[in-house]
Amino acid sequence: MPTLQDVARIAGVSRSTVSRVINDHPSVDPRTRRRVQRAIKQCGYRPHAIARSLATKRTRIIGMIIPEAVSRLFTDPYFALMLRGATDACNRSGYQLILSLFTASVDSKTMHDRIVHNGYVDGVLTANTCLDDGLVPRLLDTGIPFVTIGRHPDARVSYVDVDNIGGARMATEFLIHLGHKRIGTITGPLNMTPAQDRLTGFLKAMGDNGLPVPDALIVEGDFTEAGGRAAMARLLEERPTAVFVASDSLAIGAVKAIQGAGLRVPEDISVIGFDDLPSAASLEPALTTVHQPIEGLAQLAVEVLIDRLKRRVQNGIAVQRVVLPTELMVRRSCTRPS
Amino acid sequence: MPTLQDVARIAGVSRSTVSRVINDHPSVDPRTRRRVQRAIKQCGYRPHAIARSLATKRTRIIGMIIPEAVSRLFTDPYFALMLRGATDACNRSGYQLILSLFTASVDSKTMHDRIVHNGYVDGVLTANTCLDDGLVPRLLDTGIPFVTIGRHPDARVSYVDVDNIGGARMATEFLIHLGHKRIGTITGPLNMTPAQDRLTGFLKAMGDNGLPVPDALIVEGDFTEAGGRAAMARLLEERPTAVFVASDSLAIGAVKAIQGAGLRVPEDISVIGFDDLPSAASLEPALTTVHQPIEGLAQLAVEVLIDRLKRRVQNGIAVQRVVLPTELMVRRSCTRPS
DNA sequence: AGCCTCCTTGGAACCGATCCCAAGTATACC
DNA sequence: GGTATACTTGGGATCGGTTCCAAGGAGGCT
Numbered sequence: 001m002p003t004l005q006d007v008a009r010i011a012g013v014s015r016s017t018v019s020r021v022i023n024d025h026p027s028v029d030p031r032t033r034r035r036v037q038r039a040i041k042q043c044g045y046r047p048h049a050i051a052r053s054l055a056t057k058r059t060r061i062i063g064m065i066i067p068e069a070v071s072r073l074f075t076d077p078y079f080a081l082m083l084r085g086a087t088d089a090c091n092r093s094g095y096q097l098i099l100s101l102f103t104a105s106v107d108s109k110t111m112h113d114r115i116v117h118n119g120y121v122d123g124v125l126t127a128n129t130c131l132d133d134g135l136v137p138r139l140l141d142t143g144i145p146f147v148t149i150g151r152h153p154d155a156r157v158s159y160v161d162v163d164n165i166g167g168a169r170m171a172t173e174f175l176i177h178l179g180h181k182r183i184g185t186i187t188g189p190l191n192m193t194p195a196q197d198r199l200t201g202f203l204k205a206m207g208d209n210g211l212p213v214p215d216a217l218i219v220e221g222d223f224t225e226a227g228g229r230a231a232m233a234r235l236l237e238e239r240p241t242a243v244f245v246a247s248d249s250l251a252i253g254a255v256k257a258i259q260g261a262g263l264r265v266p267e268d269i270s271v272i273g274f275d276d277l278p279s280a281a282s283l284e285p286a287l288t289t290v291h292q293p294i295e296g297l298a299q300l301a302v303e304v305l306i307d308r309l310k311r312r313v314q315n316g317i318a319v320q321r322v323v324l325p326t327e328l329m330v331r332r333s334c335t336r337p338s
Numbered sequence: 339m340p341t342l343q344d345v346a347r348i349a350g351v352s353r354s355t356v357s358r359v360i361n362d363h364p365s366v367d368p369r370t371r372r373r374v375q376r377a378i379k380q381c382g383y384r385p386h387a388i389a390r391s392l393a394t395k396r397t398r399i400i401g402m403i404i405p406e407a408v409s410r411l412f413t414d415p416y417f418a419l420m421l422r423g424a425t426d427a428c429n430r431s432g433y434q435l436i437l438s439l440f441t442a443s444v445d446s447k448t449m450h451d452r453i454v455h456n457g458y459v460d461g462v463l464t465a466n467t468c469l470d471d472g473l474v475p476r477l478l479d480t481g482i483p484f485v486t487i488g489r490h491p492d493a494r495v496s497y498v499d500v501d502n503i504g505g506a507r508m509a510t511e512f513l514i515h516l517g518h519k520r521i522g523t524i525t526g527p528l529n530m531t532p533a534q535d536r537l538t539g540f541l542k543a544m545g546d547n548g549l550p551v552p553d554a555l556i557v558e559g560d561f562t563e564a565g566g567r568a569a570m571a572r573l574l575e576e577r578p579t580a581v582f583v584a585s586d587s588l589a590i591g592a593v594k595a596i597q598g599a600g601l602r603v604p605e606d607i608s609v610i611g612f613d614d615l616p617s618a619a620s621l622e623p624a625l626t627t628v629h630q631p632i633e634g635l636a637q638l639a640v641e642v643l644i645d646r647l648k649r650r651v652q653n654g655i656a657v658q659r660v661v662l663p664t665e666l667m668v669r670r671s672c673t674r675p676s
Numbered sequence: 677a678g679c680c681t682c683c684t685t686g687g688a689a690c691c692g693a694t695c696c697c698a699a700g701t702a703t704a705c706c
Numbered sequence: 707g708g709t710a711t712a713c714t715t716g717g718g719a720t721c722g723g724t725t726c727c728a729a730g731g732a733g734g735c736t
Contacts, residue, residue, distance in 0.1 A: 003722055014686045019724060029684060049456035050397065051722030053388045054691050061436070061458070074422055075616055077413040083421075084412055087439040091449065096458065098399070099437040101425040111429065118387035119692095120399070120434065225620065256620070278413055282563065282594070341692055352716045357694060367714060389692030392721050457722095 002043040011039035022047055061096045062086075062305060063121035065112075067135050068102035070128045070192075073223050076249050077277050078294060082127060082149065085298030093306055108133070116142050123305045125149065127298075130191045145312060147305040149297060151193050151321070158308065158320045160301045164194050164274075167290040167326030168201025168244065171272045174288075174328060175242045176209050179336050180270065184217040184240035186231040186250050195223075198246045198274060214238075221250045228253025229260075236261055241337040242270035248277045248289055255283070255333070270334035276327075286331035293324055300324070340381040349377035360385055399434045400424075400643060401459035403450075405473050406440035408466045408530075411561055414587050415615050416632060420465060420487065423636030431644055446471070454480050461643045463487065465636075468529045483650060485643040487635060489531050489659070496646065496658040498639045502532050502612075505628040505664030506539025506582065509610045512626075512666060513580045514547050517674045518608065522555040522578035524569040524588050533561075536584045536612060552576075559588045566591025567598075574599055579675040580608035586615040586627055593621070593671070608672035624669035631662055638662070 004015045004022075011018065013032060020028045021036040028036075039045075053059045064086060066074065073079070083099070090097045100115050102108050112135070115121060124146040129135050131153070139146045140156055151161040175183050185202045188195030199218070206213050216238050221227040228250035235243060236257065245251040251273030255265050265271050265285055273280060276291035304320050311317070342353045342360075349356065351374060358366045359374040366374075377383075391397045402424060404412065411417070421437070428435045438453050440446050450473070453459060462484040467473050469491070477484045478494055489499040513521050523540045526533030537556070544551050554576050559565040566588035573581060574595065583589040589611030593603050603609050603623055611618065614629035642658050649655070 004724095005722080015723080016686060016688095016725080017684085020685090023724085027684060032684080046451075046455045048722055049458050050388060050391045051457075051691095052724075054392050054693085054722080055724040057691075059388065064437075071422065075415040075418040077415070080413040080418055083437065084409065084439060084441070087437060088441045088443055091439075091441055091444045094452070096436050096438070096453070098434050099402075099421065099425060100434070101422060101429075103422070103426045103429055105426055106429045113384070114432070115434070117384045119389075120387050225617070256622075279563070284594075342694095343692080353693080354695080354716060354718095355714085358715090361694085365714060370714080386692055389721095390694075392692080392723090393694040395721075 001048070002045045003048070004045075006043055007036065007039045007045045010043060011036045058309075059120055059122050060094060061098055061121050062090060062302065063098045063100055063115045063124045065115065065124055065126040065135065066099075066101045067126070067129055067133050068104065068108055069130045069133055070223075071101045071103060073128075073249075074101065076223070077279070078247075078249075078275060079127075081294040082298040085295030086125060086302050088295070089299040089302035093302070095302070095306065108135070109138075112138055116144050122309050123147070125298075125301055125305055128192060128194075130189070131193070132191050145305065145308045147301050147308070147320075149301050151197075151323075153193070156319060158304060160297055160304060160322045160324070161194075162292040162297060162324045162326050164197035164326075165201040165204070167274065167292065167328075168198040168246075169205040170201075170326070170328050171274065171290050172202045172205035172244050173209070174330070175244065175270060175272060175334065176205065176211065178242070178270065178334060180242040181211055181337075182217070182238075182240050183211070183213075183242045183244060184219070184235045184238060185213075186219050186221045186228060186235065186243060186245045186254060188221060188223045188246045188250070190220055195246055198244075202244050221246070221253075223247050223249060225249050225253035225256075229257045232257035233261075236263075240269065242272070242334065245271060245273050248273040248275040248280050248287060251287055251289065251333075252279075252283065255285075255287075266333050266335040267338065270337075272334055276329050280329070281331065283333075285333045288331045288334045289329050291327040291329050297324060339386070340383045341386070342383075344381055345374065345377045345383045348381060349374045396647075397458055397460050398432060399436055399459050400428060400640065401436045401438055401453045401462045403453065403462055403464040403473065404437075404439045405464070405467055405471050406442065406446055407468045407471055408561075409439045409441060411466075411587075412439065414561070415617070416585075416587075416613060417465075419632040420636045423633030424463060424640050426633070427637040427640035431640070433640070433644065446473070447476075450476055454482050460647050461485075463636075463639055463643055466530060466532075468527070469531070470529050483643065483646045485639050485646070485658075487639050489535075489661075491531070494657060496642060498635055498642060498660045498662070499532075500630040500635060500662045500664050502535035502664075503539040503542070505612060505630065505666075506536040506584075507543040508539075508664070508666050509612065509628050510540045510543035510582050511547070512668070513582065513608060513610060513672065514543065514549065516580070516608065516672060518580040519549055519675075520555070520576075520578050520580075521549070521551075522557070522573045522576060522581045524557050524559045524566060524573065524581060524583045524592060526559060526561045526584045526588070528558055533584055536582075540582050559584070559591075561585050561587060563587050563591035563594075567595040570595035571599075574601075578607065580610070580672065583609060583611050586611040586613040586618050586625060589625055589627065589671075590617075590621065593623075593625075604671050604673040605676065608675075610672055614667050618667070619669065621671075623671045626669045626672045627667050629665040629667045635662060
């Protein structure tokens with residue numbers, strides 16, 4: 001592997017000058033620049049990222065942290081879409097993404113230290129943090145720039161999120177407008193903000209329309225299909241005519257539970273989900289759900305993070321927050337109550 | 339951030355000595371060692387990975403490349419499991435994983451150069467390469483250590499794989515033993531070796547049992563649910579009594595196509611899949627399929643790669659290949675022909 | 677013609693570690 | 707007591723870049 005020194009020798013200039021050419025520094029004579037560029041081509045030189053990082057203290061690597069609590073859910077297509085969005089944005093900007101799934105085999109403090117303190121990452125992206133897993137406070141402590149996907153209540157945290165409250169309200173109002181009055185909900189784990197927000201939106205819609213929500217009509221699930229099935233089994237005893245389910249995976253389980261009990265969707269019970277996973281449209285019946293732009297959200301998160309990394313040099317550090325809108329996808333799983 | 343120098347000053351020794359303590363070099367007086375360790379604790383020193391990498395020429399980072407051709411399939415839970423296996427193995431060994439999904443936004447040669455030539459990765463893992471995407475030849479060219487998940491025909495390539503031929507044969511023989519004679523298959527994209535191998539296993543089982551396989555009973559799919567649906571639609575015209583489908587995602591589509599045509603699984607047509615995705619057991623009907631240990635395979639791939647990285651120092655370079663067995667998961671989607 | 681500027685360029689320090697080599701010290705042996 | 711040996715330790719070069727600073731040279735102005 002040729003180094004700067006080699007190029008310099010071939011072009012008959014100093015390392016400094018070659019470095020300037022590589023980095024598009026303006027103060028290089030055009031003739032010299034061409035000569036250096038020829039030399040670079042000739043010997044197939046490529047800048048050594050590690051050496052460069054040591055000097056500049058920037059690696060152009062972003063760490064993506066998925067906390068252990070949700071890594072069980074990792075097979076949900078939600079994460080694949082998120083990763084695709086994030087990597088795509090990184091590709092465009094010439095950044096690399098280190099993926100760090102916290103798993104049971106190593107304790108999370110060690111994992112955190114490894115990724116944050118070893119100097120390999122300029123900044124961190126984190127998704128689906130639980131309020132009680134301590135990740136965000138630790139990140140704040142270290143002072144490393146980071147952006148969360150999904151809002152976090154701490155005022156110092158920059159995040160990107162979708163309008164979960166608005167989306168949930170929209171979904172619930174859709175059910176209400178269809179004529180439903182006895183509407184249940186299956187929530188996500190309530191230590192996660194998206195789950196909280198979707199519940200909030202649901203309650204707001206119900207409240208605004210003067211509909212009571214007895215506690216028994218609210219069942220906490222865990223964002224998995226199995227969880228949806230179990231939650232729906234309990235909810236069935238309350239005989240709701242419609243259910244707002246906080247994620248599509250949960251909704252898939254809920255539909256199975258309903259059908260398993262010999263009831264039909266939507267004729268006996270209407271079901272509305274949240275996420276609009278790719279499979280939602282091809283379920284039987286096709287799932288009415290709230291679309292959230294997962295890939296776009298992850299892309300945006302990367303862009304916001306990179307923006308922060310650049311500004312940091314200029315000492316601009318104001319918290320940034322972006323919330324994207326959701327969209328109701330009306331399909332077959334909801335109808336008027338009989 | 340404190341550096342080696344700072345620790346050295348506090349402990350009253352030289353950088354060299356601190357370095358020896360950090361790296362567990364034996365020739366350090368126990369008393370000195372303790373003194374240095376106290377100094378390290380006291381100032382919260384952590385080795386700077388970048389600087390260390392520059393000196394040692396090893397980063398403890400592995401690059402995982404998913405070629406563009408399959409990044410469309412990326413929402414298949416298969417990839418999530420693979421990533422989880424790979425990251426978990428990395429966590430255990432103290433390695434980091436850079437995830438590189440080749441996407442349309444950047445051409446694949448550029449992507450390849452970025453990840454391979456910038457010095458950030460010690461080695462590369464690659465999954466589901468197509469025979470015609472040129473990735474493997476390029477990797478061979480650069481001389482970087484790499485391991486593919488899924489076999490590659492080139493004799494110089496180290497890989498881990500599951501016994502696709504054996505699994506496919508086992509599945510097909512299961513159908514044959516049930517009494518089926520007119521058995522169709524939906525294959526994956528035949529420019530991918532797993533798809534080829536599963537077809538080979540199918541044909542071998544059929545041939546060994548003296549059953550003819552007219553061309554019309556072989557339909558190429560693309561490993562997606564929609565592809566499975568389309569392929570099955572064509573296959574239905576041939577009236578097979580059973581179908582061996584080369585992946586669970588394809589099988590899900592196939593089942594839907596069968597049900598959509600007013601036929602029942604397994605009463606009218608038996609369906610057997612391949613992969614044993616987490617959802618296979620909870621489908622309606624539960625899918626009989628060939629289990630492959632995806633997470634374990636990815637873990638193994640990481641281990642083999644790390645092993646190669648270590649041996650490389652010792653100039654051991656023999657190609658390594660491992661093939662794991664598969665297992666038949668008998669569920670409800672297959673029965674005797676009527 | 678002389679002086680001042682601006683543009684280019686090279687030199688050297690630096691980023692934070694590793695590691696070889698030589699020197700110093702303690703122990704053992706004769 | 708002197709010398710050989712083993713064990714510790716420090717110094718300095720090195721990895722491959724970036725960047726500050728100073729110097730040289732060309733061009734412009736009076």
